[in-house]
Amino acid sequence: MAKHQSSPEGASSQGANSPDANQTLEPFFVLHKAQPQATVGEKLSRSGKGRERGSKSSPKSPGKFKRTPSDEQSSGTLYEQWRLKAFNETWSKIESSIEGVLRDINLKLFNEVLQWVEESFSEIKSNVKLSSSEIQQPYPLVNDTLCRKIPTAFVLTKNAEFVDDIKTFCDLGMHLKSNRCHVANMSTLDFSIKYRVGGSIRSLLRQLHSEPLDIADVLTLAKWYCEGENYVKPIVVMIDDMERCNPDVLGNFITMLSEWVMKIPIFFIMGVATTVEAPRNLLPSNALQHLDPCMLTLGTPSDRMNALVESVLVRLCYNFSLGHKVTLFLRNYFLRHDGTITSFISALKLACSKHFSLESVSFLCLYLLDKDYELIFFSSLYNYLNIQCLFEVARYSKMQFLDIFCEATDPEMYSMSCSDSTSKKPIKCGAKNSSEMLSSGVGSIARAIHTIREMPVTALSNLLNTWNIHTEKMTEINGEVKKLQSLVTTNEGKVYDENLPNIRKRTISLLSGKGNSPNEKVAMLLDAMIRKYMKPTECMALHEIICFRDVDVLRSGLIGDSRKTIQLDLLKCQSYLSCSCCSSDAMSLSPSMHDTSIMYKLAQEYGDVINLYEWYQSFKNVLTSASQTPKKKRHLSPASKKAKTLPPSAIEALIQARFCEAVTELQITGLLRMPSKRRPDFVQRIAFGL
């Protein structure tokens, strides 16, 4: 917040430059005037009550708002609205960009699949020509084919988690549907043991047929296929997660369809999450031999992640960026826990929403025009281009962009290199090879620079070409790049007539000897660029507007400790129920408390096994003792009210019933395990401590 002082400067400069100053001046003016207000807002939102306040206060239209804030509540509402608007706009921009990126990645596979379907379909059509009456015959075609095979594409999704690919398969279905195919999208549930193969064929027909069917069999499918327009299109059956299907049902389904394979052109597309061997391990062999397999590969999650980092995280034009710690957290979350893009995106969304709801000045980004943006965050563009250049190197050496980005956002690293830059010492990494560096924990940027030193000449010239495009706006660097480009091309010409081992020797000798080989020069250039231009967003002035840094909020949002919360809630139930009769003392027990809570508190006194009888006795004691002594409280709870009129045996039964209910509840929440056959009198505690 200390950096707010610099805001008037930005406002004045923008006001002078911008032609439509009237529009853009206002928010800056508000910021300037309402600075104490903003801190109030911040305090409120930090304590987590900002939103409640906003909902309680009556909404006022922004037009009526006076610039000198007389009414705190209305200004709070206004900020809320602005924040919400800022969040909505920013997130919709980011979301659409993410969708675009993922669509581009998938499009290659989609076209490949489509091409495969079309090729196989035309092959089948050219081989077999059948009239519609022949297709509808119930008996198989007797010709000389020895083995009936269904063309099957196994799409390796390269991720053990399947969440990402559900949408991919939906999109693939849409893509195929729009390109003259009948598509049936079948899921694991269609191949369950409960409904057998009848369920699968019914689901298949339901997706193809428009009207509901009384009876579902392959003959109906054949009849449908002969109707009118249907005949000219192939039928594509997509099973998104093959490994989770029941193997017997799927096997039956395949053999059943294989009897009709000459007549109805069916194609399978099956998603395989793990290895190529999975279908072989899963399906029975008589089903396998009816498949004519081929393998297609989806982009790996790390490829997608790279594309996401490149298009969303690095670019500051979305008015939202992540601090170093948050980036690190997200990276670890992706690698260690989940590994799905879906949850990464939702984490990003959470970060984004938290940023706009918690950071008081975040809404300002709405009012930043591109020009202001460049003025305020003038270094961010260079930073972005610089990171792009680094990514080009990473692309060559197959490093993860997220690793590099993590390092690039590290403010410590930046301050270190700033202090280094006076001494002009290049980033050292000796003459190790890259695998050694990996194990010795050298940073990924240093590794990237080292990669350049080992690059062959052609790759180097390619790299420089891409750099030339990226650095167009950085005139100074662009000149250097061009110079190096010409150097490399002349070198390339010289080297071409020698053979490959010599190139290697030569590069190595140059590397170790004079240090003025093109590789070394390019590495030096990158090093200099990093020193000069790479500046983490966190180190920029006014970064609070766009940068989210609160890693703890994100962590508690993503990795909630549900079991701990349940235990805490059970112990402190009176504070939630805000019941008048229970004392504020946490450990005292009264009969009017919730049964489960009483039971859980009683259970605290036991070790890892609880004797049911003793437990029940103490539970009964708590309930009855209180109902005897304080006669007045009895009327408060309906259960005890009834108990007054009941005979003792019925009271006993009631208490037993309540006991059973409470035990079951504890079991369902996972805090308890029911008695085993060996020790029928004891339940086992599963959760200990907090």
Place this chain on the structure above:
Amino acid sequence: MGKQPKTPEPERRTTRSAASISPAPTPSKPSAPPKTPEVSSSLRHLLSGFPGRKSQILDLIRLIGPLNSPSLPLLLYGNASTGKTSTVLKVLEHLNRPFVYVSCRSCHNPRILFETVLSQLGSSHKQCKKMPDFLNYLREALAERNKEMVFLVFDSIESVRSWDTGSKVLSLLLTLYDKLQNDGAGLLYISRSTPDAYLLRFGSFQPIDLCFPDYTFEEIHSILMRNQANPKLYSSFLSVVLKPFTRVTRRIDELASALDPLYKKYCEPLTDSTITPDEAMKRRLFDYVQPHLIAALNQTFTIPPRALKDKSGIKRQGSGIGNATGLRELDFHMSVSAKYLLISAFLASRNPATLDAALFDSTGGCVGRKRKRKSSQSSIDKNNTKAEEMLTKGPGTFPLERLLAIFQCITSVLEEDSSLNEEKALENSIGLMSDVLLQLSTLCNSNFLCKSGNCPLEGSVRYRSMIDEDMALKVARSVNFPLSNYVYRR
């Protein structure tokens, strides 16, 4: 009608009655030679289409008998892909008899089976769910045909058994002959299982069984040789590959699908596919195909990557070699905690539970573990038998608690190691433990673990790891975990 009369009727009738007296499928050999000159050209064509099935076809024609004469129910049985269905269909087509075909594999419940039969008979009844209804409607439909014989062919009746009311439906189907006496229906059952599976109750008419034996080597050869574009080349190919493959399987469909890609490989070096190979060329082609041959023998099902059309064979071969080296690494994404969980599941399945305490002691593993015991011959033998026993038993099951304990040990060792350098310690700030149960369900979904018992509240669920050691090693390598230190050997 017009095709049919090639044998005088009285003679035929005697053979059929002879067969009905002795229901064994004896191909009456003495009667076969005098018939051969009378074989019509269409029959000869039929026989040439089915190498090695001559006696079965002749028997079938004999048992089916002349037009519109009542015939006994037949059960054709034999292993998969021995030509049962196609023989029946071709024979009926050859004899020009009307028939109704229903494959019990295509139908998945009795209703569909009944309605398929009835609709092919032209019955007007739309719905038929119950067995008595089926019988009534069937009688009606047959009565409408005015004694014109129609054959009901029930294919793969063995799959009826797996239906809910399978045994009842099966006995209904098999006793149709008794129930439809003289209604003008011939019954043909086709099955993969032997007649013993269809023994009926005493008194009902047992169908006459006709065995379709497995093909011999020569028959397989002649079947595969049909319709080849370049018979000489293909026969030289078969002479190389067929022997080893028939040792593995005699099923035509399996052989055909195994040999097809191999033949493509065999033809790869040839520029002209119509060439007639000489000895030297055969040798060269054999040398070329031999490495692929061994690989193909050991593999039942391979999924080739989709080859683009413009790619040359050499390039594809290169990618194959790349795959072989790529097998050393895990080629799909899995989160680190799932990997550790999988490793601990593998260890829990592989190691005896009593050894856990020794392997995962307070020092966090078996760093200083040494085995110095000298082993005598007898103890080695004992160990060997134990190891064999372990192999035959397969991976063991384990409760969730044991899995979590091992997981905790492994990850705590990891965290200890990585806390040596500061940066890694920072990275470890998210523990691996937070959502283990989610990871567990992921592993179960991808069939790496299998779960027994289905009530999660009971707490008696046991797990078993389904991965082999190669896979476990790959996973361990990807997280730099010294798996081999922890695996109990013998």
